[in-house]
Every structure is written in structure tokens, then in C-alpha cells.
Amino acid sequence: MKAVEQLGLALLRRFDPETAHGLALKALQAGVAPSPGLVTSDRLRCTLAGLSLPNPVGLAAGFDKNAEALLGLSRAGFGFVEVGAATPRPQQGNPRPRLFRLTEDRAAINRFGFNNQGMEAIATRLARRPRDMVLGLNLGANKDSTDRAADFATVLAHCGAHLDFATVNVSSPNTEKLRDLQGKDALAALLGGVIDTRDGLARRIPVFLKIAPDLDDAGLRDVAEVALATGIDGIIATNTTLARDGLQSLHAGEKGGLSGQPLFDRATRVLARLSELTGGTLPLIGVGGVGSAEQAYQKIRAGASAVQLYTALVFGGLGLVREIAEGLDAALARDGFATVAEAVGTGRKDWT
Numbered sequence: 227m228k229a230v231e232q233l234g235l236a237l238l239r240r241f242d243p244e245t246a247h248g249l250a251l252k253a254l255q256a257g258v259a260p261s262p263g264l265v266t267s268d269r270l271r272c273t274l275a276g277l278s279l280p281n282p283v284g285l286a287a288g289f290d291k292n293a294e295a296l297l298g299l300s301r302a303g304f305g306f307v308e309v310g311a312a313t314p315r316p317q318q319g320n321p322r323p324r325l326f327r328l329t330e331d332r333a334a335i336n337r338f339g340f341n342n343q344g345m346e347a348i349a350t351r352l353a354r355r356p357r358d359m360v361l362g363l364n365l366g367a368n369k370d371s372t373d374r375a376a377d378f379a380t381v382l383a384h385c386g387a388h389l390d391f392a393t394v395n396v397s398s399p400n401t402e403k404l405r406d407l408q409g410k411d412a413l414a415a416l417l418g419g420v421i422d423t424r425d426g427l428a429r430r431i432p433v434f435l436k437i438a439p440d441l442d443d444a445g446l447r448d449v450a451e452v453a454l455a456t457g458i459d460g461i462i463a464t465n466t467t468l469a470r471d472g473l474q475s476l477h478a479g480e481k482g483g484l485s486g487q488p489l490f491d492r493a494t495r496v497l498a499r500l501s502e503l504t505g506g507t508l509p510l511i512g513v514g515g516v517g518s519a520e521q522a523y524q525k526i527r528a529g530a531s532a533v534q535l536y537t538a539l540v541f542g543g544l545g546l547v548r549e550i551a552e553g554l555d556a557a558l559a560r561d562g563f564a565t566v567a568e569a570v571g572t573g574r575k576d577w578t
Contacts, residue, residue: 231260231543243325243334243540251290254298260544261301265551269558272566274306274532275432275459275509277360277390281305281551282532282566283522286513287364287393287436288336289536292343293351300359303547308534309348310364311395314380316344317368324482327540328475332517333486334537335477336466340366340398345384352388362391364436365420366398375407375416379423386427394420394458397438397465399483408437410448417456432459439464439493439514446496450503460509462534463500464493467514486537490515494528498577501529506571517542519553526554526566527573 234253238246253259266280273279284306290299293309300307319341326335342348348363355361365381367374382392394417396407407416417435424433435458437449453461466483473488493514501510509532512525517538525533538546554566563569 254295286534306360311366337482
């Protein structure tokens with residue numbers, strides 16, 4: 227199976243990155259993509275903001291923007307899946323090319339700009355979702371919106387009945403001035419509106435906040451304070467970075483958000499600092515550079531209750547999900563942890 231998947235990945239790399247991404251989604255839709263199967267155990271089963279997960283290895287938003295491959299993703303071994311980002315109205319996003327492979331760096335740069343088919347089309351697919359998966363939606367705002375803060379609540383109101391969790395994404399670097407919403411006052415107002423909308427849903431679901439890895443310590447303090455005050459259910463740390471330190475690829479100078487291996491240290495330091503600032507009272511999801519079981523384990527020991535990956539799949543394929551879950555189980559056993567929860571934050575001091 228591994229050899230077949232590697233051959234498929236090699237073929238996909240003959241196409242430009244966005245075309246290859248589209249082909250991978252079609253393979254999942256058609257049921258011809260690998261189905262590694264779910265890895266779970268007493269050690270791996272965990273709870274994230276009230277959600278029962280078979281394992282803590284999730285898919286980050288951006289892979290399936292329009293919720294088109296839910297059945298295939300439900301069979302890929304993830305403990306939870308996040309789709310989107312979804313905006314109220316469809317939008318094309320930025321001109322192509324807008325996705326670049328940085329093979330030498332095991333990384334990618336994207337400047338998609340929240341391209342998606344809009345909340346109505348996405349909600350229709352979410353309503354037909356497999357019920358045996360933990361599924362969330364990344365909420366976004368239209369580029370030309372006159373009230374971006376309200377857009378997040380609008381998408382949640384329209385799609386919330388079909389979700390297990392929702393994520394407020396104010397950290398994409400590809401929509402002009404979107405990151406301004408991470409400021410203390412703007413963030414508090416935005417989250418207040420989303421929480422009010424969530425509380426009006428027939429079923430209460432957790433709301434997470436996804437932040438940028440480029441915030442300074444004062445910004446992280448503000449995020450932690452607002453998160454605790456507004457009562458959101460967790461923080462996803464982090465989105466892509468604008469930094470370009472140490473890159474080798476010819477595409478290193480492209481505009482957009484950098485993801486993959488070069489983001490690991492930066493994102494993990496932010497994660498650990500947030501764990502410190504929140505006193506471990508708020509569930510954190512570690513994202514950025516997770517490409518191995520050991521890196522997933524480091525995120526958990528830095529303070530994450532669960533992790534998400536995306537860019538690593540470009541280079542390792544869906545079989546990587548099973549490898550990480552199995553390796554994480556072995557690492558927990560090796561170090562004497564009976565559960566994921568026991569390991570959370572035990573290595574935080576190594577990153578702060």
C-alpha cells in the first residue's frame with residue numbers, strides 16, 4: 227500500500243500544486259484514495275472541549291475547502307476533520323498561481339484568499355455528512371464584506387446544525403486586514419457575536435479561535451485574555467506564517483502564508499506560551515509543521531490536547547495519518563503515559 231501511495235504522490239507532483247490538490251480531492255470523492263483506517267486505543271482516545279475523539283490527530287482546514295470529500299476523509303484515519311474556510315458568499319480568491327510547493331523545505335506557500343463556493347453550497351454537503359466522524363467548519367469573511375465580524379456569525383448560523391465544532395479564522399494572511407481582527411477590542415466583539423450565535427443553535431457546539439504564529443508576546447497576552455473572558459472553547463495555534471527564515475526553495479520569495487516543516491518551531495513556541503498564559507485551562511490544538519509522530523508528541527507535551535496536519539500530507543500522503551497515530555501511541559506508552567491527557571503540557575518548559 228505504501229509503495230502504491232508513493233507512486234501516486236510522485237504522479238501528482240508532475241502537476242502544478244493546485245491541480246494536484248484538486249485531483250487528490252477527486253480521488254477521495256471517487257473512493258480510490260488510500261483508506262488507512264482508524265487507529266485508536268485507550269491511550270489515544272481523548273476529549274477535546276467535550277468532543278470525544280478516537281485519536282488526537284486531526285485534519286486542518288484548507289484541504290477540503292468546500293466539504294466535497296467528507297466520506298473519503300471519514301475513512302482516512304483522522305480523529306477529527308475540519309473543512310472550509312467558508313464565507314457567506316462564494317468568492318474566487320486570488321489569481322492563480324497561488325499555491326507553491328517548497329519541496330526542499332518540506333513546505334508550501336499559499337495565497338488562496340478564502341476561495342470557496344459559499345456557505346449555502348457547503349451547508350448542503352454538510353447536511354449529508356457521515357455521522358461517524360467528528361467534523362468542524364472553519365468560518366471566514368468575504369473580502370469585500372462591509373462587516374467582516376458579522377460574516378463569521380452568519381456562516382455559523384447557516385451551517386451550525388450540521389457541525390460538531392466551528393473555528394473562527396482571523397489569522398489568514400491572504401485577506402487584506404483580516405488579521406487586524408486579532409486586536410483585543412475587535413476580537414472580543416467578534417467572538418461575542420459568534421458565541422451569541424452558537425448559543426442560539428439547537429445543539430451547543432465548541433467554538434475555537436485560530437491565531438497567527440506571528441503575534442508578539444503582548445498580542446498573545448491579549449488573545450489569551452479575550453479567549454478566557456469570552457468563554458470560547460479552545461485555541462488553534464497556529465495558522466501559516468509570513469516569516470521566511472532559512473528557506474532553500476526557489477519559491478521562498480512568493481507572497482502568502484508559509485506552512486510545513488519550517489513553521490514547526492515558531493508555532494510550537496506560540497502554543498507553549500499560550501498554554502502558559504492560560505494556565506492550561508483552555509484546550510489548545512497544535513498545528514504547524516506536524517509531519518511525524520514525534521512532532522505530534524512534542525506539540526502535545528508543549529500544551530496541545532490535539533494536533534492537526536495538512537502540508538505534510540503533500541509529501542507523505544494519507545498513510546502518514548496512521549503512522550502518526552501509531553507512533554504517538556508508542557511514544558505515550560514508552561514514557562509511561564496512560565492517556566494523551568496525562569502528557570499534555572509536560573514538556574512546556576522546553577519551549578518557553
